[in-house]
Amino acid sequence: MLNLTSNILDKILSAEALLIGCSAGGFNLVYELVSALPAEFPLPVVVIIHRSRRYKSSIEELLDTKSQACVKLAEDKEVLKKGIVYFAPPDYHLLLEPEGCFSLDSSEPVLFSRPSIDVTFKSVSDVYKQNVIAMLFSGANEDGAEGLCYIRDRGGLIVIQDPKSAEVRRMPEAALNKCRGGLVLDNVAIHAFFTSITSCYK
């Protein structure tokens, strides 16, 4: 078990969504985490992973059969529900509307990325304010760092994968340089963090 302070536990209990951003080298960790989710995880989970639109990928379908939780692509104007894992569709930015549903956006890529982790992180933070948990894992560019700062500045909880345990360090390293004040967890601790979320809602 992770030893989390009451401050962090409070933030977990008041959270309205858990966000995960990653790119190159982050897929395996996301795969393990989502596969291990219980059928009734207490939060909606939103995953922004960079992938090319040129290749049909079926991460969602694969994980949906593997995990007890429902895993799907986020759809335009779909209302977020707890316990469901939403993947950002390739080639669109994923935004959150004030009424609690997604919007897709096909405007310019940000840092060569669409979906952009920064864009989703900021948009969700605009709606849920301090009640957001955002995690950033392995990746080969600097997307996500700015979004993490934005969430931190608004009182959300941020978690960065320890670059030492990341397959590609650049993304978590950029986040650490730009954005102090988050939890820095290795892979074992990240798994434990998820278990803590489930158990602290019981």
Add this chain to the structure above:
Amino acid sequence: MEEFLHTGSGADTISFEELDELVLWINKLHGLDFRDYSKASLKRRVTRIMELRNLTLFDLKSLLINDFNFLEEFIIEITVNVTEMFRDPSFYRALREKVLPYLASFQRIKVWNAGCSTGEELYSFAILFAQEKLYNRAFLYGTDINTHVLEIAKRGIYDLKQMKHYIENYVTSGASGTLADYYTVEYGAASINHSLKKNILFSVHNLVSDGVFNEFQLISCRNVLIYFNVELQKQVLNLFYKSLCPLGFLCLGSKETMRDPELSKYFKIVDKTENIYQKIA
């Protein structure tokens, strides 16, 4: 474990409430109505303009009132105008294989590309029609709320660097011949051939406030509805329904599935992944 929790001192450049107010302002000043647009996307774009130009909300409002040119530029920048030739090659493949053979039975084929932006999609349609020897029977309308992008569309001159990417799309779509057959390179830019322009008309139409203006065999409106809220989406789909001839086709963006049960009973799904529908009732 490092821990340093913030209390939440970060302020938004513009809040959702302020955005609502701004939208009402724009409606009064300019006449365009963004009330039923997706708020999240609008907020992002307004925020970007304010940050790039270093404007407070107060600055922004006074510029909008006092500087008509700024108002025009602002309108251009808050609407998304990202488009490509042959974007989603698999869509064009489906169009060629499942829709055009059917359209070939019509004597006149009228096409409406709603929210055409800078015209790349409508020219892609024109090319497809030319290849299938349907161009001379077709008339293609491109409409947008934005006069500025329509000017670019009419010119039909595009960056050569982008053309490289469009050629990839074109090849992936399985089209025959080469894209270069349809444009000429002048002064480092690609200029769409005149022969492709003769049955094309670009003009202003506002999906929020304007109504039916013709009857079409094919309507394409891709990656536009995502910028609208559910009510406006429904209203616009209804406009398309009324603008289609019996058995006419409707093409939506690859992530714009028609989910409203009220509307979807009037349409048959022609291609589920590409979101191509046919009016059946």
